[in-house]
Amino acid sequence: MTNYFVVPGLGNSGPNHWQTYFEQQEPNFKRIEQREWDTPASADWIENIDQALSGYDLSTVVLIGHSLGVTAIANWAKHYKKRIKGALLVAPSDLEAPKYTFSTEGFDKVPLEKIDFKTIVVASENDEWVTLERAKYFADHWGSKFVNIGNAGHINTDSGFGEWKEGLEILKTLE
Template sequence: MTNYFIVPGLGNSGEQHWQSNFERSGENFKRIEQKEWDAPVCSDWIATIDETLKDYDLSTVVLVGHSLACATIAQWAIDNNRQIRGALLVAPSDLEATGYDFPAVGFSVPKTKIPFKTIVVASTNDPWVTIDRAKHFAEIWGSEFINIGDAGHINVDAGYTEWPEGMEILKRL
């Protein structure tokens, strides 16, 4: 059985967010709960992922990240040399963009290939990452890249509550 772990970004994912709906879709979906959602420290988020997964057979694990969690998952994999089944990385935030000024400490966009299968899903009108930067992240991470068109930040504000297409993409992992 595959174990899916929801990894929300900055601020967590609310009740209507597609990640929350994925989480409710089966008992093998669990959320990784960070201690600090609004002013996170990268090393804390990475440690929480590692601690959450320590008792699982990593070959059964798929991470489902959104926004800031995409870079966190990449950094976790690289720092800890972890091999999991795969990760779905949706709407990765461009932490190097001039407009990204959230109180997040120690986060960066890893510039190394992720050592397992990943899919990056991005939008042409995401306010937190241009489509070209998202494609660049996918290239350096060794990820499959999917452009879903005008979908904003692929969150509730952009209308992504139920996201059956996302669930279909997830099944590819």
């Protein structure tokens, strides 16, 4: 059985977000809660990811990240160097873009080291937080499969992504 861990981005994912929809599908989906959602510290977030996975057979673990949660997963992979089954990385935010002015600690650059497990980056052609080119750049560095889903905004609730069946189908390709 695969154990899925949801890693939301800045501000957490609300009740109508696709990550919440995913969690409601199966009992083996769990959200990794963070102490601070609005002014996050990278060290805290990656430690929480690692603690959430303790006690699980890592070969059964799939992480599901959105936005800043994608960067947290990339930082976790870089710091802990553990191999899991895979990760779905949706709408990575470009932390180096001039528009990204959120108050975060340790989330100043997107790590570009190859990720040592199977990953899929899903991006949009009109995401306000990352250009398609930058998302592809991240995917190339991480060694990820890259999926462009067209004009889908930031692939969040505001962009109409609640019940995201296509996303669940993409997730299944990590099996």
